[in-house]
Amino acid sequence: MSTRKKSDPPTPSWTARFTKGFSRETLAAHPWLKPVAHHLSEPGLWHVQHEAVARGVAIGMFWAFALPVAQILVAAVHCIWWRGNIPVAAGVTLITNPFTIGFWLWLAYKLGSLILGISPHEVEAGSAALEAASASAGFDVMGWLQRFGWPAVLGMAIFSVAGSIGGYVLVNLAWRFRVWFKRRIQRHGR
Numbered sequence: 001m002s003t004r005k006k007s008d009p010p011t012p013s014w015t016a017r018f019t020k021g022f023s024r025e026t027l028a029a030h031p032w033l034k035p036v037a038h039h040l041s042e043p044g045l046w047h048v049q050h051e052a053v054a055r056g057v058a059i060g061m062f063w064a065f066a067l068p069v070a071q072i073l074v075a076a077v078h079c080i081w082w083r084g085n086i087p088v089a090a091g092v093t094l095i096t097n098p099f100t101i102g103f104w105l106w107l108a109y110k111l112g113s114l115i116l117g118i119s120p121h122e123v124e125a126g127s128a129a130l131e132a133a134s135a136s137a138g139f140d141v142m143g144w145l146q147r148f149g150w151p152a153v154l155g156m157a158i159f160s161v162a163g164s165i166g167g168y169v170l171v172n173l174a175w176r177f178r179v180w181f182k183r184r185i186q187r188h189g190r
Contacts, residue, residue, distance in 0.1 A: 036080055045079060045086045054171040055084030060092025061163035065104070065156045071096070092167070108155025109148065115158075116151055 029037075045052070056079060063075040071093040079086045096104050 036077075040080070042080075042083065045083070048085070050172075050175050052083060052085040053088050054168050054175070055079070055082050056086065056088030057092050057171050058164040058168035059084045060089035061095070061167040062160045063089075064093040064096045065108075065160040065163060068101075104156070104159070105152055108159055109152040110155070111158060112151030112153065112155035115154060118151060 059078045059082060060071075060075050063071045063078070067074060072090045075089040075093050076086050078084070079089045
């Protein structure tokens with residue numbers, strides 16, 4: 001049985017409570033955002049407009065793979081600079097999250113090691129050497145970074161650039177297809 005009376009206002013849904021903190025007004029009033037608050041009133045940063053959405057996707061894809069943390073904040077700042085859609089960029093950065101980052105790092109490592117020409121046998125030998133080195137007193141950071149870090153960094157950099165370019169192009173193509181399809185329906189509907 002509910003304790004709520006009929007005269008009580010309905011409780012807002014979790015999405016309404018979540019998005020309430022991300023409105024233009026609340027973000028512009030935030031003390032940390034005072035220096036850029038006048039830029040937050042740009043309509044393209046919040047409304048679904050063709051070019052702003054494409055830029056938001058590109059910015060979000062880039063920072064999703066370029067940074068391990070604070071992607072949403074950095075993407076939002078770059079959306080102000082490049083006139084991209086902030087909510088779209090923030091949503092796209094969630095492609096890399098705590099549940100998927102392991103997969104993306106593994107895939108980036110595989111791509112980077114393929115480009116750098118590191119064979120799986122070298123990786124197995126490197127991991128055995130790493131275990132032996134960490135067991136002893138000396139830990140070879142540069143050796144570990146060369147075997148594992150640089151291929152992953154290279155792969156993530158490729159994902160950042162290719163993902164942002166691909167996302168921008170795909171949004172533009174999808175938008176053009178949508179317009180073409182709507183015009184075709186209007187022609188055949190007459």
